Amino acid sequence: MQNRLEKAIALAGAAHTPAAGVAPSGWAVLLRRMGRFWRSAMSNRGARVGMVLVTVLVLVAFFAPWIAPYPPDEMGAGMSLLTPEMAYPFGTDEFGRDIFSRVIWGARLTIQVGVIAVGISLTVGTLTGLVAGYAGGWTERILMRLVDVVFSFTETLIALAAVAVLGPSLSNAMIAVGIAAIPFYARVAYSVTLVERNRAYFDAAYVQGAGHLRLIFLHLLPNIIPPLIVVATLGVSSAVLAAAGLSFLGLGAQPPSPEWGAMLSAGRDYFNQAPWIMIYPGVAIMITVLAFNLLGDGIREALDPRQTV
Amino acid sequence: MSATKSIEAPNDEPATRPAPVLEVRDLCTEFRTKAGVGRAVDGVSFTLHEGEILAIVGESGSGKSVTSLSIMGLIPDPPGRIAGGSVTYGGRDLTRLDEKALQKLRGNEIAMIFQEPMTSLNPVLSIGRQMTEGIRQHTGMSEAEARKHAVEMMRRVSIPAPEKRLGEYPHQFSGGMLQRIMIAIAMSCSPRVLIADEPTTALDVTIQAQILELMRDLRATTGASIMLITHDMGVVAEMADRVVVMYAGRKVEEGRVEDIFARPRHPYTRGLLAALPVLGTAGEVGGTQLNEIPGVVPALTDLPNGCRFSDRCALSTDKCLAEDPPFADRVGAHSAACWHSDRLAPTMEATS
Numbered sequence: 001m002q003n004r005l006e007k008a009i010a011l012a013g014a015a016h017t018p019a020a021g022v023a024p025s026g027w028a029v030l031l032r033r034m035g036r037f038w039r040s041a042m043s044n045r046g047a048r049v050g051m052v053l054v055t056v057l058v059l060v061a062f063f064a065p066w067i068a069p070y071p072p073d074e075m076g077a078g079m080s081l082l083t084p085e086m087a088y089p090f091g092t093d094e095f096g097r098d099i100f101s102r103v104i105w106g107a108r109l110t111i112q113v114g115v116i117a118v119g120i121s122l123t124v125g126t127l128t129g130l131v132a133g134y135a136g137g138w139t140e141r142i143l144m145r146l147v148d149v150v151f152s153f154t155e156t157l158i159a160l161a162a163v164a165v166l167g168p169s170l171s172n173a174m175i176a177v178g179i180a181a182i183p184f185y186a187r188v189a190y191s192v193t194l195v196e197r198n199r200a201y202f203d204a205a206y207v208q209g210a211g212h213l214r215l216i217f218l219h220l221l222p223n224i225i226p227p228l229i230v231v232a233t234l235g236v237s238s239a240v241l242a243a244a245g246l247s248f249l250g251l252g253a254q255p256p257s258p259e260w261g262a263m264l265s266a267g268r269d270y271f272n273q274a275p276w277i278m279i280y281p282g283v284a285i286m287i288t289v290l291a292f293n294l295l296g297d298g299i300r301e302a303l304d305p306r307q308t309v
Numbered sequence: 310m311s312a313t314k315s316i317e318a319p320n321d322e323p324a325t326r327p328a329p330v331l332e333v334r335d336l337c338t339e340f341r342t343k344a345g346v347g348r349a350v351d352g353v354s355f356t357l358h359e360g361e362i363l364a365i366v367g368e369s370g371s372g373k374s375v376t377s378l379s380i381m382g383l384i385p386d387p388p389g390r391i392a393g394g395s396v397t398y399g400g401r402d403l404t405r406l407d408e409k410a411l412q413k414l415r416g417n418e419i420a421m422i423f424q425e426p427m428t429s430l431n432p433v434l435s436i437g438r439q440m441t442e443g444i445r446q447h448t449g450m451s452e453a454e455a456r457k458h459a460v461e462m463m464r465r466v467s468i469p470a471p472e473k474r475l476g477e478y479p480h481q482f483s484g485g486m487l488q489r490i491m492i493a494i495a496m497s498c499s500p501r502v503l504i505a506d507e508p509t510t511a512l513d514v515t516i517q518a519q520i521l522e523l524m525r526d527l528r529a530t531t532g533a534s535i536m537l538i539t540h541d542m543g544v545v546a547e548m549a550d551r552v553v554v555m556y557a558g559r560k561v562e563e564g565r566v567e568d569i570f571a572r573p574r575h576p577y578t579r580g581l582l583a584a585l586p587v588l589g590t591a592g593e594v595g596g597t598q599l600n601e602i603p604g605v606v607p608a609l610t611d612l613p614n615g616c617r618f619s620d621r622c623a624l625s626t627d628k629c630l631a632e633d634p635p636f637a638d639r640v641g642a643h644s645a646a647c648w649h650s651d652r653l654a655p656t657m658e659a660t661s
Contacts, residue, residue, distance in 0.1 A: 137387075200428040207381050208416035208443040208494065218442075222433040 037226070040302040047298020053291030061107040068101035072258040077101070081274045091276040093267065099277060102258035103284050109259045110240055110288055113174050117239035120178025122232050125185025130224065132186070133193025134216050144190060151183035159242055163251040170243070170259060173252030177242045181235055188231050192224040226303055234296035237289040244285050260285050327359035330534045331380070331419075331502050336394035338372075338379045340609075341387065347609030349375040351558040352394070357502065362528060362535045364549035364566070366542065366581065370606040372558040373538045377504045379404075380536075381421055382411055398502070417447040420495035424507040426487035430479040437475035440494055447498045462493040466523060485516035489523065496527055503527075506538045521548055542585050546570060554578045557606055557617040560636060564643030572653075574645035576622045577602070579653060616648070624649045 041047050060067060069087075070077040075095040082092040090099035132143040150158065155177075162176035196202065197220065205219050244261030246252035253259030255266060260281040267277030338350040350372045357363050365373045378384050380396050380403065396403040398419065403411065423429045430439055440459035444450055450458060456475065463471035466489040479487060488508060495503055505524065509517040521544065528535055537548055545552055545566065552569045554562040554577065562575040573579040580602035604621040607613060613620050619629040628648055636646040647653075 200423050200425050201431040203383060204421075204423060204429040204491070204494075205431065205439075205442075206415070207383065207421040209412045209414075209446055210416075210442065211412060214442070218434070219431050223431070 034226075034229075037299075037302055041299045044298035044301055046294040047302075050291045050294030050296075050298060053287060054295055057107055057288060057291065058111060060104055061111045064104050064108055068098075068104040070098040070101040072102045072105035073097065073256050074101075081270065081277075083274075084276055090280040091274065093263075093274070093277050094270055099263075099280050102263060103260070103280050106258040106260045106263065106281065106284065109170065109253065109257065110244075110284075113170070113177070113243040114236040114240055114292075116171075116174045117178040117181070117243060118232050118235050120175060121181035121185050121235065121239075122228065124178075125182045125187075126189045126221075126224075126228060128182070129186040129189025129191075130193050130216060130220060133190045134197060134212075134220060144186075147183045147186045147190075150180075151187070155180040155238075155242060156245065159246060160251065163246060168251045168254065170247065170253035170257065173243050173246040174239075176246065177239050180242070181239065184235065185228065185231060188227055189224055192227055193220055196220050196223045230296055230300045230303060233292060233299055237292035237296070240285065240288055240292070327361065329356045330359050330398070331357040331536070332395075332397040333357075333376070333380065334395045334397070336376065336379060336396065337392040338375050338384060338389060339392045340389045342610065344608070344610040348392070348558050349389075349609060350379060353555065353558070353560050354394075355553045355560065355563065357534050357536055360528065360532045360534055361550045362525075362537055362548050364537045364539060364545045364552045365555060366539060366545055366552055367555035368540060368581075368602075368606050370557070370609075371555040373540075373555050374506055376555070377421070377506050377536065377538050380504060381415065381419070413447070416443045416495075416500070417498045418500050419502045419504065420498070420500040421504040421506065422488070422491045422495050422508050424510050426484050426491050426511065427479075429491055430487060432479055435476055435478055436482070436490060440475070440490070440497065443494060444497050458497065459493075462497045463490070465496075465527075466490070466493045468493070484512055485519065488512060488516075488520050492520070492523060492527070496531065496533070499531055500533055502534050502536065504536045504538070507540070508537070509544065510539075510541070517544075524548070542581055554581070557612060558609060559617060559646065561618070561647070562643075562645040564645075568643040572643070574643060574650040574653060575618075575647045576624050576649070576653065577618050578645070580621075616646075624652060 042051065075097055077098045078088050078092045078096050080092060080094050080096040082088050082096075084091040088098050088100065090103060092098055093102075128143055128147060132140045132147075158180040159173070159176040162179055163172055166172040166175065202215065202219060205215060210219070243252055244259070244264070247259045247261030248265045250265060253262040255262060263281040264278050264285075267274070267281070270277055333356070334354050336350050336353045337348060340347050340349055353372070353376055355363070355365075365376060367373045375384070375389075379391055382403065384391060391404050394404070398414070401410075403414070406414075430436070437456060437459060440462065441452065441455035444455040444458050445452065448455075448458075459475060460471045463474065468474060468486060468489055474482075482490065492508075503524075508524070509520050512520060524535060524537075525548065527533065535548075537544070539545060549566045552562075552564060552566050553560055554569070554575065556575075556577050562569065562573065562578045564574070569578060570582065573582060580600075583600040584602065602621055607617065607620070613630075615631050616622070616625070616629040616634050619625040622629065626648070632648075634646045634648045637644045637650070
């Protein structure tokens with residue numbers, strides 16, 4: 001039954017092959033390849049669980065105003081430090097704000113952190129690795145030594161330094177976390193580029209007279225994307241964790257903000273009387289990190305050449 | 310472009326000989342390795358004439374592929390570099406041209422096809438996209454014109470339903486079809502020189518014959534000169550007008566294909582010819598065994614003194630071990646680099 005369904009999907013996919021005479025871009029093929037790879041990734045149970053959790057997170061973030069019973073910063077929505085009950089499922093904090101509403105609004109910030117921080121490191125890292133691997137010679141040496149220098153500091157230290165320079169705010173924390181993760185993406189992009197530029201199609205394009213830009217962006221870039229997707233997916237969880245950590249230290253999101261790390265930090269003083277102030281944001285962080293890790297692992301397995309024949 | 314036409318055949322060559330298109334003079338290409346500097350190509354010279362098929366023959370490691378890569382500027386630097394010599398095309402030395410000027414020549418006037426058609430096309434780009442890329446760049450045609458031209462080229466290399474196949478991707482084609490596409494791409498800007506680096510090695514025998522025939526047809530219709538790199542003497546016999554035999558980075562023999570086959574003047578060439586299987590004899594009672602040349606090509610960082618072939622040669626004497634034989638260049642004729650050319654028995658028939 002399932003088999004037949006898959007066949008039907010495959011046939012539907014085949015029907016989508018571009019009409020004669022229309023040359024789809026490399027990105028269209030990339031999307032189609034990703035579709036195939038997606039099905040393979042979703043055959044992993046962990047990845048399915050991760051995908052469901054990530055989907056829930058995104059939906060919650062998107063529909064936050066409709067789901068949350070109270071505005072996130074409405075003080076006195078209830079009595080202060082109320083234990084969880086029907087009206088306040090996660091209890092209230094010292095200002096009587098509804099923790100449930102705050103956690104839900106916090107999902108928005110978390111998604112933002114994931115997208116922006118990973119976006120920064122993915123873009124800069126990929127370009128760095130791609131250019132270094134393509135150019136070789138001095139360009140390669142200088143770029144990759146720079147990457148090594150950044151790599152040799154722990155991520156938190158770089159993020160701390162960046163926030164110290166930029167000033168504490170959530171957007172600066174995102175930038176800091178993004179900068180700190182650049183070396184990972186650069187390394188991966190660099191190593192895949194070295195492999196791809198030794199393939200025959202690269203030489204063939206070169207002897208056809210293709211210039212630098214065409215070789216880099218048309219021929220190499222689409223071919224190095226798949227492993228970077230894995231790194232990026234796993235990268236979301238570490239970015240979320242790092243940003244929450246910075247907020248907890250008071251270097252990221254500032255108090256009224258319902259950012260999960262900041263909520264943890266604010267709830268510390270009341271941990272003995274009202275542990276729920278810390279428990280629920282903490283659980284939210286944990287589930288988010290777990291979700292992206294499961295998803296990333298599933299994708300990695302789907303891309304592993306020893307598993308997919 | 311007009312410069313190429315102004316080049317005249319050297320005076321000492323017969324007047325009937327067509328004009329040279331590509332001249333390689335004393336080409337040296339080195340690779341730095343941990344074991345030392347290896348000269349993969351060491352002072353090789355030859356001329357490719359208008360409309361001819363020149364075969365460069367040799368075992369793996371003889372330097373034939375490095376020669377073609379040097380001409381195209383495909384030597385990875387580091388570890389490799391062109392250490393000397395010149396490659397003259399259209400009055401200009403390709404080894405000294407800047408990247409911009411080379412880009413205009415590559416794929417436009419000098420095209421190349423590779424050994425592995427399956428991997429020579431980018432897996433994520435459609436055939437149409439990859440065919441029109443070069444056409445648009447070199448001719449300035451619009452997208453639509455380039456597609457029309459690509460369809461025309463696909464028709465010329467006998468690919469059925471070209472309009473439809475233009476939208477397909479490399480994995481949807483067979484190896485033979487892909488090599489046709491590669492040839493179509495290479496020929497799409499009407500190059501004057503086509504360098505084919507073992508174009509049929511990865512293909513099975515029937516497809517091989519088709520591809521060779523296709524290349525011969527294209528030569529006849531476009532007048533392009535073809536430089537054919539191969540280790541297969543059978544392919545040489547079928548295709549080439551002239552032959553350059555390479556061994557351990559040197560040119561050891563050069564001549565017209567009939568002369569090379571009938572009267573090889575270098576023991577190495579002789580060995581290559583003897584290694585050709587003779588149909589219907591091997592394995593039979595009283596049939597000949599498959600011949601081989603004993604030993605392997607020496608490492609480039611550890612070449613023997615004297616003649617480089619001396620350690621594998623049956624005719625080797627003390628003189629061969631002591632002195633490197635010069636290439637006895639008799640212009641336009643059949644010549645070799647061997648002290649004992651005259652001692653070689655003349656015909657292949659005598660050996661089989």
